[in-house]
Amino acid sequence: MDTTAKNIPVTFYENLGKLFYAMAAADKVVRKTEVDALKKLVTKEWVPIKQDTDEFGSDTAFQIESVFDWLDNEGTKAQEAFQDFKDYYVTHQEFFSTAIKTKIRQTCDAIAASFSGKNKSELAMLANLHLLFQQ
Template sequence: MLNSEKIGNEFYQNLGMLFYAVAMADNNVRPIETKRLRKYVRQHWLDVDDIEDEFHTDAAYQIEIVFDWLESEEKDGDDYFDTFKEFYKEHPEKFAPKVKTLIVETSESIANAFAGKNKSEMLAIFKLKQLFNH
């Protein structure tokens, strides 16, 4: 696997962690939030680039795979936000303005999926926006 493909897969895996952190901000990932994530992956993330995983499927599916795996782990989302933050700092070239906008839109859509954004989810999205503005 080429290094750029490896970084591409890590990019999507880290997005899965971030989106899980947003959904888990209120200590509960609801089925509607998972459904909203899947919808965004299929409608928006599959078209971001041509990177494939080792199974020759679109690497964007890594978002769902990681999200599902973390959901089964039932851990706190803050650690995963921090992991995403480190990846972002190490690979800023992966985050074009258009991609940052899509990340924020996806996060807000997940947060709004169940009875609108609550305080915890709003804080997670605020931290994300603050990270992207630096």
Template sequence: MIKHQNTKIKFYQNLGKLFYAIAASDSVVREEEFNKLKELIKKDWFQTDIIDSDSMIEGEKAILNTFKWLNDDNEYDAETCYKSFISFKSNNKKLFNSNVNSLILKTVAKIAASFSGQNKSELIMLAKLNLEFKKHNNEK
């Protein structure tokens, strides 16, 4: 569970960036991908201690609003958002334990599969993320 309020918000916003990056990796974000994200936040993320009960609504809003803003603004591409998430992760390694990493990987895989299965662009980004988390685990 994340303690510091500012770090919590940044954590949630960066999850929104990553989830957007996966959905946008094929240059098209579909409604099914956003709907899947909303479902997964309620179903999977709230059932863990990653988002504590005091900040569930705040966490959900930060993730979804970041995703929506990136999609509506269309200023940042998937790769930029992915790299921003990786930078945040690298600077906040303590937040990314194996449970968090596992849940992130499950979430991005389900987002990618939510519309006609996973395509090549999504698979490449998923593989890069998986390698990044494995690298992180090996550094411990």
């Protein structure tokens, strides 16, 4: 089932924030280049597919950045954030069309590559995401 932007809930974007944080924090350090890559990708790739706004008038896709920043400030472990995303994915697969999964993979790949290429921890996180999306 393909999903249109109009019926994707805010919780979807919040959980993407968790996943993208997990990718950036996979090596236990969230670098400025990873944060900058995320913000650029949210604006370029995620905002255009979402036309709804939250109660403050902001595009709900910016929840990705809000959750990412909050997890970073809290010092959340990457595996914990990934598990939260995984739990959401398993129970809400109807929001994850092939096109959305491709966009998610591309965003994770760009975050991982933004600082000196991909390291072992980031490659493992990408592999876990690939396996999750194969289920």
